[in-house]
Amino acid sequence: MKKLILIDGNSIAYRAFFALPLLSNDKGIYTNAVYGFTTMLLKILEDDKPTHLLVAFDAGKSTFRHKTYSEYKGTRQKTPPELSEQLPFIRELLDSYGIKRYEAKEYEADDIIGTLAARAEQDGWQVKVISGDKDLLQLVTDKVEVYLTRKGITNMDHYDLKAIDEKYGISAEQIIDLKGLMGDSSDNIPGVPGIGEKTALKLLKEYGTVEKVLDSVDSISGKKMKERLIENREQAIISKKLATIFKEVPVDVKLEDLAFGDYDVQKVSSFFKDLDFTSLLNRLPDEEGNTQTEELSKIDVTIVDEIQDEHIVSPTAFVAEVLGEHYHHAPIEGFALSNENGTFFVPTEIAVQSERFVEWAKDETKKKWVFDAKRTVVALGWQDIVLEGVEFDLLIASYLLDPSVSSHQMSEIARRKGLSIVEEDEAVYGKGAKQRIPDEEQLSDHLGRKAAAVYSLKADIEKELEKNDQSSLFFELEMPLSIVLGRMETAGIKVDKQQLEQMGEDLSNRLKDLEKTIHEKAETEFNINSPKQLGEVLFEKMGLPPVKKTKTGYSTSADVLEKLAGKHEIIEHILLYRQLGKLYSTYIEGLLKVVEESTGRIHTRYNQALTQTGRLSSTDPNLQNIPIRLEEGRKIRKAFIPSEEKWSILAADYSQIELRVLAHISEDDGLMEAFKNDMDIHTKTAMDVFHVKESEVTSNMRRSSKAVNFGIVYGISDYGLSQSLDITRKEAAEFIERYLESYPKVKDYMHDVVEKAREDGYVSTLLQRRRYLPELTSRNFNLRSFAERTAMNTPIQGTAADIIKKAMIDMADRLETENLKSRMLLSVHDELIFEVPEDELDLMQKLVPEVMEAAIELNVPLKADVSVGETWYEAK
DNA sequence: CCCAGCACGC
């Protein structure tokens, strides 16, 4: 069966251009449209395996349609030059693949495609049409299918006769009638004013075609509609004509000429290299004609029964495999080493008992390259093996190059760099309850591949970091930080289990009482923890007015319940039940579950390669959301205590670090002045926004100002601000505007940072952390606005993250060089927690804020407040 | 096992 694919070249290039950020290669040539086009093409070649292929292009401005209607496409914006200049490269791409392309004077790509589709159908071929333009749907028959790009470009919606019927309830031929009635603003096809898609479909389902609708105009109900149809009769007929694809273009190629087959892989490969499409190289067939993605290339792994010098030269890529997320106290399944002498697998017992290996591990002059340094160091640490000299971490490098990548799994990273040698962990070990260790042969192969991948990717990745100006960020900040974090995780924080248990008992009793009260007041027994049941009881049985709905039913969230608080006394009990229930399940039971039996400590894990902004996150347990706002919850902190007698907990937090960063980046005079004089920033904001003296600032003004400052820091929208202040969206928007008028350079910054990000495709922090924001060029308002707010906010939040990370490294250094016994335990975004022996208390109270404030020099001072206590609760 | 709804922190 002959399989012909017809691609609407201009349409796909256009889609690709807007779907991707404005990438360019190192010669300064824009490549996003070419790249997008290429990935789409590769996907078609891989998935569909067409026998024949053609890409049609529009030829110039004037077409036969302009003779019918001179305004045709009159409203269309000029093609951006950044896109036009990429079209020759798309042609070059097609030529190097030996793919036919075609354009014809006076005709559009649609017409060429329509003509060829009709010819091929007549010969009994199967035809697929690829475009971003819905007009093409009129070509669908039982032999011709149309694929329309959806989000991005490799996602496509598939239309056959059935799909069109399901979506529109009309046939493919009626698509032109649909356009005739509703028009098409992008092509400036007028249609009948006042008739949109809904009405047009209704009319067509009843009468069939534009002509029949117009002829039956008398029987159509609605005076207005009748008038419109009569008045615009000619226009409707012209619109239909414009929308009709012309299927008799004198295309002077034969179908057989479109055959797609062998092509010069070298040519395509050098084209990819020229444009910097290195990640696509591995999707080309190798010398034997195999596509590399389908098969892992071979690798030699030697299983060793005794560590020799050749295994542990410097540098060596090193894998210590620990299964699953939890690497504290976890067994090591095996080791792999890869270096200039080859790739080796070492069973765990052999390595840990080898003096040579242990010595090598702790020798910092012997450089190690790893994937996930922290996991490796911590896992070895629990085996009493010290690992020093970790020079390169592929995980962190990948995260810095692009934090948005959804999986920083080694297999994924390697594949993106064109190295298809590592299998998915899940494929090797299985997942969930079915997880298992494979036999030594398979295990050694898998680990060997990992080590080999790290070894061979290191140079490339390092070069990329260098190109992005991220070398210092990587080598001087994130790499040392991973070691510091590993030490903090290993140290853990001591927990007073009895304290937690006592609080748990109190809470549990109160919850039981509350449950009883609530059931009595509701006059029914139900599960209060089930939003579904709670909603039914409140809004159906008890008849309270529903405030908000969710996808699945009534919303029972706290802000909704608070609005109902006056209506029934049951509400306050439910709110309290929720609050205490949260404390009990997440913080009492949750924390007790993760206390390490042998040490009485909690060892959280920080994820250093996750957040889009550069912050850390904390899991198992999350120690970054221990309650503090409400006193009831804050008491949980009483359970966090020093691990040694007579020691203290010391907490130090940055004051307004994000707003100080904003003052620094924007260089706004008002904001800088506020921090140079160490003013209360929310009061100062109220003074500036409301134009009053300090003494005239009311608590309400301060509260609103605080909310705006909060919004600035977290990049919320006018909608978000309106929610938090319970005002209208318009009022919130005005308030934000007043804020920006008060701080003109902040306003400039907000504008400039978005503009620059649109050009570059990404935003950066002070220390060159990056976040790519492809959605800045989205045509979807919501996606675009979100990306714009992100562009404003990420440099602020990310720079704050840079600063505290730097402070952590500096503190760790000082503790070591000054031989202090104090330990750094936790990091909570803008706060550091230590445990401190009595004799270092005075010193540390000075040293910690001093180091934090000096971490990075800004053009406003940094400020850190410090406090100490017997528990985390008292250190406030 | 996965999703939705909710709630905690910065």
Add this chain to the structure above:
DNA sequence: GACGTACGTGCTGGGC
């Protein structure tokens, strides 16, 4: 006008 809106983690219920 665009209908969904800071970043995370973790709990429960409820469906498969």
